[in-house]
Amino acid sequence: MSSTRLSSPRHILRVLVLSLAVCGTAQAAAPTPFAVQAVTITADGATRRPIAPGIYEAAYSPATQALYVASAEATTGTQGGVIYKLDPETLQTLGITHTNDENFGLAMDPSGKTLYITNSLNAGVSALDTETGRIKAQTTFTERSKDGSAYGPRKIIYDESQKALYVGGVGDPGVIWQVDAATLQVKAVIQNAGKWVTGLLLDSDAHRLYAANGGGEVLVIDTQENRILERWTPGDGKEWLLLNLALDKSRHRLYVTDHSKQKTVAVFDTRTGKMTNRLDTAGDSLDIQFDAQRDQLYISHREAGTFSIVDADTQKTVRTYDLPPMPNSVLISPNHKTVYVTIKTPPNKDYSASGAGSIARIALP
Template sequence: MYRNPLIRSATLALAVSLSLGAPSAFAADKATATPAASTAVQRKAVAQGLYELAYSAKQNAVFVASSGGFGDAAGPSQVLRLNPATLAVETRIPLERKAFGVVLDDASNRLYVGNTVDTSVTVVDTAQNKAIGTVQLMEKKVGKDGKAGYTHDLRELVVDGPAHRLYVTGHSGEGSVLFVVDTQTLKLIDTIPGLGKAKAPGLALDTKAKRVYTSNLLADLVVVGTDTGKVVQQYKISAEQPMNIALDPDGKRLFVTDQGLEMIRNYQAKSTPGFTSKHPGQRVLVIDRTDGKELASIPSDAGPLGILLDAPRKRLYVTNREGGTVTAYNSDTYKKVASYNVPTHPNSLALDARNNVLYVTIKNGEKDAKGSEESVARIQLGK
């Protein structure tokens, strides 16, 4: 099913679902955990097809990607600038291509937006509130059926502002890659192979160590040297469905959401010869990034996906898409300290560290009206 990367329909449906949190047939419609602080949550529906978001301390604004959704009822693709206190839409920044993943270089007033289905990145000027360029990461290829398509789709983005480099994962069952973009010239300067012949969801950057960490659905942790432009290490890890990654900046730990979805198991069984499921997932795996060894396994609510570490406060935040919750853990003891009820499908996270506020995109479920707007939640966190 996934052997030919030019067959876009089934592959793209999986890519958007497992990579960026589109609703799936296996997703629950109601939260299963009891919230610890529901009064701290405020929420607002803002647009169709919401995905990742970022908080800008410099602009004092929340920027959220809206793909507009798919089909006849789809809305426009745009980046929404939200008031961080009220979540009101202050500006709508139109885009020519659908918006999914984002990463912010706040010092440079740049928001980089992944155009998953077009294998490109749109550059948004956050001071001027407008798109200023597009970086095409790959050209279409013509398959045996005579139709042109992209061999890779996109997921996560990370940026090294001082070094003027943007890194983007390119998914493909035929061999995932890491794209490297010069943020001054807005040109693709390298395509690094070797991330594994499977989807590669996770991405984290350690600028000091000059390392990019990626995960794939073959249960690999693949490490790329930003100084060498090559894969420098690869380890088998115990997460069967490693998704997003959070990096401890002052230590050797990586926090990885191990999702545990039946849909992904089916993909793994069809795409990986001899695959046998050995772990149900639904946890956060803590690993040593120097050797890939498991340090801890933290039980989560159903379908953990997004993950964010607030290292100074020793807090780890996780979105649980099927559980409809955001859970907070002590990042030293790994104990759960709070749970926030944000049904239906909480997806991505951003943090206002100064004010200790967490922002969450929330996807609709199957019972929501087709074409209805999706939401952003604002969570005022406790001490």
């Protein structure tokens, strides 16, 4: 269940900041010029610029032809977050939307007119109008984990066939919400999704949703019935904490990262649910994307401070970029010529960020 409200465009909210309150309204900043930010070119040829403490995921809007970056503005004594609108070529700031809540995961509708945001610390989801830069709707999930704590919405994904969102809830046991994309009302709740729902991937043609969790499981979910059909595990007797997923449909391969336990990428056969390989040469792996057009995998490695390109046929690393200190999320541009990587800084003892996070733009060879 959820409580949903529309925001008032008359409210002007100031920027707040935290690390990982109540969902409120938000308003885009006034149309004033933004200072030009310093951009550096790395030794590997990537373009990079700092943005703000506590940045997380990025998304691209075909409607505004702009890049959007979620930030929790993670500095001590500040609450709330910001959505940054960037030029995808120069990485310069085009707009800023201040929000009451810290921002984490992003999903764009196909038209690019609505950006959906998970507010992990406040158990909510927001919808931003990309043309006005205003938050136009919000919802707060009311379910509680078995210890009584609120779930933390992490990953969010848009399902065009149902005009709905799937949102993974971090808790024990985890849940997955199906939310109406227009109203943000909860349509269904998938219960008992394992310890911490960490990653989601949609195969809309097959009506399947894959979900990874911290208990080392991959859930296979029927999106027509919102029912868990299968639970896959690596089956090697080792402890896994699975995170993000990528699907190579033609080879029936599902890739799932493990950043902290096995520090590798598990490869599952989607026909059998069995793990068939590990990409150990990739090292600790956080986010992963499959580019079918180029037949490549793109992987961020937080501990190593690197980003790698992997040949999807041979499953061998073909190029590595140094992007210290902590590469985070990965986004492929619509024309498949560019990859964007968000980069975090190590947390302080109070979970605030030790410095400004940044974004890198990599022109694919």
